[in-house]
Amino acid sequence: xxxxxxxxxxxxxxxxxxxxxxxxxxxxxxxxxxxxxxxxxxxxxxxxxxxxxxxxxxxxxxxxxxxxxxxxxxxxxxxxxxxxxxxxxxxxxxxxxxxxxxxxxxxxxxxxxxxxxxxxxxxxxxxxxxxxxxxxxxxxxxxxxxxxxxxxxxxxxxxxxxxxxxxxxxxxxxxxxxxxxxxxxxxxxxxxxxxxxxxxxxxxxxxxxxxxxxxxxxxxxxxxxxxxxxxxxxxxxxxxxxxxxxxxxxxxxxxxxxx
Numbered sequence: 598x599x600x601x602x603x604x605x606x607x608x609x610x611x612x613x614x615x616x617x618x619x620x621x622x623x624x625x626x627x628x629x630x631x632x633x634x635x636x637x638x639x640x641x642x643x644x645x646x647x648x649x650x651x652x653x654x655x656x657x658x659x660x661x662x663x664x665x666x667x668x669x670x671x672x673x674x675x676x677x678x679x680x681x682x683x684x685x686x687x688x689x690x691x692x693x694x695x696x697x698x699x700x701x702x703x704x705x706x707x708x709x710x711x712x713x714x715x716x717x718x719x720x721x722x723x724x725x726x727x728x729x730x731x732x733x734x735x736x737x738x739x740x741x742x743x744x745x746x747x748x749x750x751x752x753x754x755x756x757x758x759x760x761x762x763x764x765x766x767x768x769x770x771x772x773x774x775x776x777x778x779x780x781x782x783x784x785x786x787x788x789x790x791x792x793x794x795x796x797x798x799x800x801x802x803x804x805x806x807x808x809x810x811x812x813x814x815x816x817x818x819x820x821x822x823x824x825x826x827x828x829x830x831x832x833x834x835x836x837x838x839x840x841x842x843x844x845x846x847x848x849x850x851x852x853x854x855x856x
Contacts (some may be wrong), residue, residue: 604679605639605646606797606842609669611785612657612686614826617649619839628672631719633665635672643843648676652785661762661784663706667714670792680736680750681793682841683802684834686739686827687781688766688810688818690774692752694826696806697834698781699740701732704756705787706770711759712788715793726795736801742840744803749833757804759787768812780809804836805830 608617620640628635638649649670653659673681692698705712715724744751746845758774760766764772774782781804793800807826808818816822 603645605648605677606642606680606845607673607676607678608642608647608649608842609652609673609681609684610649610684611652611790613831614684614823614834615651615653615655615657617647617835619835620647620649621666621824628668628675630668630671630675632667632714635665635668637672637676642839643846644702645662645842645846646675647842648673648678652789662709664785664839666788666792667711670789670796670798671714673793673798674796678798678843680733681798681800682736682740682838683786683789683800684838685783685785685802685804686807686823687757687804688777688808689781689806690758690771690810690813692755692781692806694806694822695830696807697749697830697837698743698752698755698804698806699737699744700755700757700781700786700804701730701737703731703787703790704757704774704777704779706774707759707761708785710788712791714792724795726791728791731790731794732796732801733799736799739841740801740803740837743837743844747833747837747840749837751803752780755804757786757802758782760784765818766811771810771812772854774810781806785797803834805834818842 623640758779808825
């Protein structure tokens, strides 16, 4: 099995991560899906076809509650993506700014989002998808190992609390989330992870903590603070992503050779 013949890898990123410069033979494409259009960049990453998608657009013009998550994940499926590595930025309920967290579960606090493909408008009808392990364990370990091999500390467990946005959470909301065991608070993983599961695409994300959640820091949350942490941590995250993607190529090549 050659690297170019491997099923494509999907990479989805959010605030502060608007490109994947390491992609070679890159091409910008628009995928028309049943749920709308998705703008992607395709190319090769460590010799493997890779589909990169920026949730908010390259100019960060799309707020989290208006991202067309269904079109994005449907496009990944149509392009043959076999697994998704995602990057997101979050507030910390325990973890501090600059920490990396590989979450293992989520609690959905969103209110208005369409969070399923199976709403009665598609030929499949109503489908109930198991969410016992929404984040693929194999890919979680790929993220964790990529951190360890890069000598970057990583928090290997955690619960993602998904909020509607684009506003930040209130103090009361964060206190309630703490009582429920939430580790990080963000605005994008749900419904993204749900939709990936519905289409049977393994999915795991790494979360960069960019601010203390509301009420847990000494100052109000500001975009200036968030952007400063992203600037300091983005190159490290990209390096970890590169190592994770390379690890997946090696593993898939090994499987192909054994077959």
